[in-house]
Amino acid sequence: MTENTILLVDDEPAVLKSLSMMLSEKYSVLPCRSAKQALEVFRPEEITVVISDIRMPKMTGIDLAEKIQSMSNEVPVILMTAYAEIDSIVSAVGKHVFDLLIKPFEPSVLMDSVARAVRNRKDAEIEKQLNIMLHTEVVEKSAMLVEANEKMKDLSLEAVQVLSSAAECRDSDTGKHIVRIGHYAHNVSVELGLGDDFISDIPTAGQMHDIGKIGIPDNILLKPGPLTKEEFEIMKTHTTIGDRILSSAKTRLLKMAGSIALNHHERWDGSGYPQGLIKEDIPIEGRIVFICDQYDALRSKRSYKGPFTHEDAMSIILKGDGRTVPAHFDPDILGIFRRTEHLFKMIHDYYQ
Numbered sequence: 639m640t641e642n643t644i645l646l647v648d649d650e651p652a653v654l655k656s657l658s659m660m661l662s663e664k665y666s667v668l669p670c671r672s673a674k675q676a677l678e679v680f681r682p683e684e685i686t687v688v689i690s691d692i693r694m695p696k697m698t699g700i701d702l703a704e705k706i707q708s709m710s711n712e713v714p715v716i717l718m719t720a721y722a723e724i725d726s727i728v729s730a731v732g733k734h735v736f737d738l739l740i741k742p743f744e745p746s747v748l749m750d751s752v753a754r755a756v757r758n759r760k761d762a763e764i765e766k767q768l769n770i771m772l773h774t775e776v777v778e779k780s781a782m783l784v785e786a787n788e789k790m791k792d793l794s795l796e797a798v799q800v801l802s803s804a805a806e807c808r809d810s811d812t813g814k815h816i817v818r819i820g821h822y823a824h825n826v827s828v829e830l831g832l833g834d835d836f837i838s839d840i841p842t843a844g845q846m847h848d849i850g851k852i853g854i855p856d857n858i859l860l861k862p863g864p865l866t867k868e869e870f871e872i873m874k875t876h877t878t879i880g881d882r883i884l885s886s887a888k889t890r891l892l893k894m895a896g897s898i899a900l901n902h903h904e905r906w907d908g909s910g911y912p913q914g915l916i917k918e919d920i921p922i923e924g925r926i927v928f929i930c931d932q933y934d935a936l937r938s939k940r941s942y943k944g945p946f947t948h949e950d951a952m953s954i955i956l957k958g959d960g961r962t963v964p965a966h967f968d969p970d971i972l973g974i975f976r977r978t979e980h981l982f983k984m985i986h987d988y989y990q
Contacts, residue, residue, distance in 0.1 A: 641666050642756050647676045647690035647702065648718075657689070660745055661752065673697035673705075682710035687736075687755040692719040703735050712762040714755035718743075740852075814989045815934055816845040821985045822930035823923075829974045832922065835890065843895040844927050847902045850880030862942055877903055877912045894923055902927040905966040917968075925968040929955070929975055932962065937986050948983045952976075 643666040648654045651671070658667045668685070670676040673694055680688070688706055692699040703715040714736035736758060737751045820841035827837045851859060854876050858869045865873060880899025887893050901915065901924025908916035910928075936951035946954070954962050956976060964972060975982070 642686040643668060643684060644752065645670065645676055645680060645685045645688045647671075647673060647688070647694070647699070649691065649694045653691070657748070660748065661689075664749070665752070665756075673699070673702040676702060677705060680706065680709065682713055685713055686759050687714050687716065687752055689716045689718065689752070692717050700735075712759065712766065714758050716751055716755055815938060816848070818934050818985055818989045819847060819927060819930050820845045821989070822933065822982060823926050825978060825981050825985070826926045826930065826971060826974050829978060830922075830926075830970070836894075836923075839891045839894050840923060840926065843891055843898055843923065844930070846880070846884070846895040847898045847927050847931060848876065848880070849883055849895075849899055850876035850878070852883075853879040864942070874903070874911050877901070897921045898923050898927050900924070902931055904928065906968050907965045909966065920968075925971055929967050929971055932966075933975070933982055934986065948979075948986070952979055 642664075644661050645668050646654065646657055646661065647670045648657065649671055654669050654671065658669045661667045665686075668679060670679065673690065674697060676688070676690070688703075690699040690702050694702075699717045699719075703717060706713055706715055716737045716739065717735050718739045718741055720741040736755050739747060739751060823844035824837065824841040827840050854873060858865065858872055861869065877900050881896055884892055884896030884899055887896055898921075900912070901921050904910035904913065904915045904920040904924055905928070906917055906920070906925070908914050910920075932955060933951055936946045936954060937948065939945045953959075955967070956964060956972070958964055967975075
């Protein structure tokens with residue numbers, strides 16, 4: 639494979655033309671009007687990345703991705719959709735799709751996704767060559783085998799983390815909210831002495847807490863004013879949507895991420911959602927991320943409010959403002975929050 643070639647699939651001629659022009663500035667582009675045509679011209683050794691719209695007649699983009707993966711699991715597949723449908727998202731993750739782009743998207747978002755996919759493909763080719771070497775030099779190259787396995791473990795998280803970032807960027811100005819949540823949660827878990835595995839996993843697992851927001855309509859997620867009762871009920875489903883996306887996870891880290899996605903709005907006094915759990919019935923990872931998310935949400939600009947100062951956010955959580963009260967939080971975690979408030983402020987101010 640001498641140059642990076644993008645197989646681009648979309649049944650709308652205008653979209654196909656505009657995306658081809660955009661991508662051709664850096665890559666060789668092979669445009670196709672249908673999944674059937676794409677399969678006819680697909681050659682794993684000639685195609686670097688496949689980009690396809692999900693909604694196409696006869697054969698969907700998800701079906702195409704599955705067939706591509708059966709022919710070569712080294713070629714990254716990026717799917718595009720104008721519909722944030724949960725079944726499509728869950729199905730796409732299940733098919734090991736590299737990325738999912740929600741239309742309309744900025745050109746920079748597409749180009750960044752393709753650049754990462756190209757790097758992924760190159761990594762896969764390097765790993766393939768390493769595996770050939772390891773087959774004949776097992777003992778001498780055992781360290782390389784461990785490194786390759788760790789690398790694949792990291793890559794297996796990327797699809798889910800991309801969805802988390804996509805969900806975050808829909809209602810955040812900076813896109814750093816999920817990064818800060820990971821650092822806050824790590825600080826609290828260290829203070830609680832929760833063990834090496836827990837402390838190692840929660841910075842990454844905590845970043846996936848709002849992955850379910852990928853399924854909340856924009857008119858609700860980005861509404862500049864208060865939500866109606868019906869709208870808030872829909873907003874609350876981001877917890878169960880996140881659980882659905884991560885429920886089939888096999889790894890310890892992603893199982894923790896699923897628990898956090900489901901439980902990070904439960905409250906110590908039982909007034910939270912979606913299950914109304916109380917006290918220790920709420921998993922500890924949910925209790926930790928709840929207070930971290932509350933603090934950062936207060937400090938952050940949103941479509942419906944401006945940012946609070948650190949001092950105001952501390953006062954709201956520690957003293958209450960009517961809507962938020964100290965009884966919502968695990969007392970031990972609240973004590974750590976009070977004792978390490980300088981770390982929360984430092985993390986927030988650094989990751990802007």
